Amino acid sequence: MQISANVSSIPASKTLEVNALAQELKKKGIDVVNLTAGEPDFPTPDQIVQAAIEALKMGFTKYTDSSGIPELRDKIARYVSERFKVPCGAGQVVVSNGGKQAIFNALASVVGQNDEVIIIDPCWVSYEPMVLLLGGKAVHVKAQMEKEFVPSLDDIEGAISKATKAIIVNSPNNPTGAVYDEDTLNGIYQIAKKHDLLIISDEVYEPLVYDKEHISLYSISKGDRTVLVDAFSKSHSMTGWRIGYSVAPVEIAKAAAKIQGHLTSNINSITQYAALRAFDVDTSYMKERFRKRRDMVCSILNDLNLSYVRPKGAFYVLIDVREFERDDVKFCMGLLNDLHVALVPGSAFNAQGFVRLSFATSEDLLKEGISRIGKFVRRWNR
Numbered sequence: 237m238q239i240s241a242n243v244s245s246i247p248a249s250k251t252l253e254v255n256a257l258a259q260e261l262k263k264k265g266i267d268v269v270n271l272t273a274g275e276p277d278f279p280t281p282d283q284i285v286q287a288a289i290e291a292l293k294m295g296f297t298k299y300t301d302s303s304g305i306p307e308l309r310d311k312i313a314r315y316v317s318e319r320f321k322v323p324c325g326a327g328q329v330v331v332s333n334g335g336k337q338a339i340f341n342a343l344a345s346v347v348g349q350n351d352e353v354i355i356i357d358p359c360w361v362s363y364e365p366m367v368l369l370l371g372g373k374a375v376h377v378k379a380q381m382e383k384e385f386v387p388s389l390d391d392i393e394g395a396i397s398k399a400t401k402a403i404i405v406n407s408p409n410n411p412t413g414a415v416y417d418e419d420t421l422n423g424i425y426q427i428a429k430k431h432d433l434l435i436i437s438d439e440v441y442e443p444l445v446y447d448k449e450h451i452s453l454y455s456i457s458k459g460d461r462t463v464l465v466d467a468f469s470k471s472h473s474m475t476g477w478r479i480g481y482s483v484a485p486v487e488i489a490k491a492a493a494k495i496q497g498h499l500t501s502n503i504n505s506i507t508q509y510a511a512l513r514a515f516d517v518d519t520s521y522m523k524e525r526f527r528k529r530r531d532m533v534c535s536i537l538n539d540l541n542l543s544y545v546r547p548k549g550a551f552y553v554l555i556d557v558r559e560f561e562r563d564d565v566k567f568c569m570g571l572l573n574d575l576h577v578a579l580v581p582g583s584a585f586n587a588q589g590f591v592r593l594s595f596a597t598s599e600d601l602l603k604e605g606i607s608r609i610g611k612f613v614r615r616w617n618r
């Protein structure tokens with residue numbers, strides 16, 4: 237059987253080799269310090285779990301509207317209107333299976349065969365495969381470490397062609413922890429307006445901005461040509477529940493609802509009732525803990541004289557290992573094999589020569605893991 241050209245065009249995962257070795261070591265009973273987590277290490281708050289149990293007992297176990305239950309869409313619209321100071325109605329909201337499906341729905345609404353989408357590197361792993369699945373082409377713009385991984389507006393504009401349909405912006409960023417400043421966000425909006433592009437603003441890490449207030453591109457554009465993507469995954473430690481949403485101009489929201497309706501119908505009914513309760517739960521304790529870990533991790537990395545950009549948001553640090561080993565997969569394999577610490581190779585994010593460390597794990601494991609990284613790089617006689 238021939239696999240379709242679109243699916244075949246998706247490159248193999250850059251993390252396969254490292255994951256396979258981690259599994260093998262685990263099977264041998266070796267205690268690997270795993271610093272690869274892409275999810276908060278807190279349990280889902282109990283109030284949310286209780287709401288799900290209540291929903292089950294009350295029999296909310298049937299299909300719902302494919303865009304989400306009206307109460308939840310109303311609540312999201314009110315939250316977005318208040319938080320981002322942009323009037324927003326429930327008709328603009330589609331509740332999806334995580335932020336991931338919200339991004340796919342938005343892309344599928346505007347991207348066809350050979351259309352181009354601008355992606356800023358280092359980037360989250362799934363943007364390009366989604367574009368490829370749609371028969372489109374990802375055009376990469378590199379954000380430089382020297383500029384704290386904030387992209388240059390000239391580079392973005394220079395990457396636009398007649399085929400460009402959309403740009404994906406991810407601030408706070410996975411994997412760099414970069415948070416874009418207001419001028420950059422405004423510049424991106426002006427470019428999108430000038431060239432008639434859709435902006436997909438992936439803000440799933442928006443509650444985790446440590447040094448100042450989060451600035452949303454959705455606020456800057458006042459919702460014009462912008463799809464705001466958010467999720468309960470990182471904000472409420474609900475990664476496994478699969479719930480995110482998009483808030484978009486009505487015609488895009490209608491297209492997204494059509495796509496989702498035929499792909500997955502509604503998302504899990506119980507999860508939607510649980511998420512309704514999530515709006516009443518204060519999760520600032522998670523952010524405070526992540527902030528402390530960020531500070532701790534940066535201070536240890538400084539002591540080791542390692543090169544990185546202090547993350548302003550999310551829970552990742554991208555470490556530059558080019559002075560030791562330019563092949564980041566080789567670096568991660570060596571570190572895992574010899575000192576049993578798992579990191580994600582930067583190539584997975586188009587950041588060759590870097591490795592991603594997640595601080596969504598306990599302080600003790602972080603200290604132990606980073607001290608082993610220090611031991612590993614001492615091999616290069618620093």
Ligand SMILES: Cc1ncc(COP(=O)(O)O)c(C=O)c1O
Nearest residue numbers: 274334335336360410467469480
């Ligand atoms: C930048 C970014 N966007 C979107 C997602 C998808 O989130 P969800 O689990 O809500 O689908 C992730 C998950 O890791 C992410 O890191």
